[in-house]
Amino acid sequence: MKRMISAVVVLAMVLFGANAYAHKEAREMKKGILLVAFGTSEASAKVSFQNIEQKVKKAFPGVDVFWAYTSHIIRHKLAKQGEMILSPAQALATMMDDGYTHVAVQSLHTIPGEEYHDLTMTVNGFKTMPNGFDKLILGFPMLGTQDTVAKAVDAVIATLPKARKANEAVVLMGHGTHHPGNVYYAAMNWQLQQKDPNIIMGTVEGYPELGDVIAWLKTKKSGKVWLMPFMSVAGDHAKNDMAGDEEDSWKSQLTKVGFSCETVLKGTAEYDAFADIWVSQLSNVMAHFK
Incomplete structure (x- = not known):
């Protein structure tokens, strides 16, 4: 009998606590936006993030905007230079302590790959x-649905160099990943070539690789190749792996096999056509905060 009474008391306390939590006093809404990027330590590349931040603040006036980088290496490097950038978990903890009630976390990654997957787990926590x-x-992130893949394809076409001739090849350098999200590069590649058969997407750490790109280029009659980064910022990968003078850079390897290369050092987020896709993703989130 005593055990039964004890069980009833415990159950009542649990139900009371749950009920109290469910009916906690409503707080005044305080909105916040957390922009999360892989990050960059290249000062000249930060113009991409500045462009997006300006667009976000214009689209959502009066809403506080914060930043976080997912890359520990970049955060650590910046800290040594005196610039403190928080991780997503640190930024969310700070915003929670500061009383923000409604927070939109906007991924500034290009594909839903490993970085986005980890960010998802942090947010869910x-x-x-x-x-x-x-x-x-x-x-x-920028590529998250078929609709945004199509928009990104249109953005690539709209931002091709004006000096490029129609028969000249364009090679886009994506980051690439071993995560299943790498399939978005293949989707982009297919749809790009439906609109312009002289454009190909390659990646640094995924598929298609540079070897695949070179094999494809050799089937083309044009000897000139335009190299453009398909990354939000024109950081280390763009400046060194793509356009660098070292023997293993894409420019050097393409030149070695007979192609004349022109490089464009401009991240996708510097172009309004791409930045607007990220802002549109954020708008879908903010629509829930009414």
Whole structure:
């Protein structure tokens, strides 16, 4: 009998606590936006992030905007230079302590790859914290749905160098990944070539590789190749792996096999056509905060 009474008391306390939590006092809405990028330590490349931030602040006036980098290496490197950039977890913890109730976390990654996957787990972890955010929603990276792949294809076509002739090849350098999200590069490649058969997507760390790109280029009659980064910033990969003078850079390897190369050092987020896709993803999230 005593055990039964004890069980009833415990159950009542649990139900009371759950009921109290469910009916906690409503707080005044305080919106915040957390922009999350892989990051860059290249000062000249930060113009990409500045462009996106300006667009975000214009689209959502009065909403506080914060930043976080997913790359520990870049955060550590910047810290040595006196610039402190928080991780997504650190930034969310700070925003929680500061009383933000509705937070939109917008991924500035290009594809839903490993970095985005990890960010998803971080956001989901904060969603379960007691007395935390009322709403916490993560926005897709630039390529997240078929609709945004199509928009990105249009953005590539719209931002091709004006000096490029129609028969000249364009090679886009994506980062690439071993994560299943790498398939988005293949999707981009297919749809790009439906609009312009002289454009190909290659990657540094995924598929298609540079060897695949070179094999494809050799089937083309044009001896000139335009190299462009398909990354949000024109950072280390673009300046060194793509356009560098070292023997293993894409420019050097293409030159070695007989192609004349022109390089464009401009990240996708510097172009309004691409930046607007990320802002559109964020707009889908902010629509839930009304």
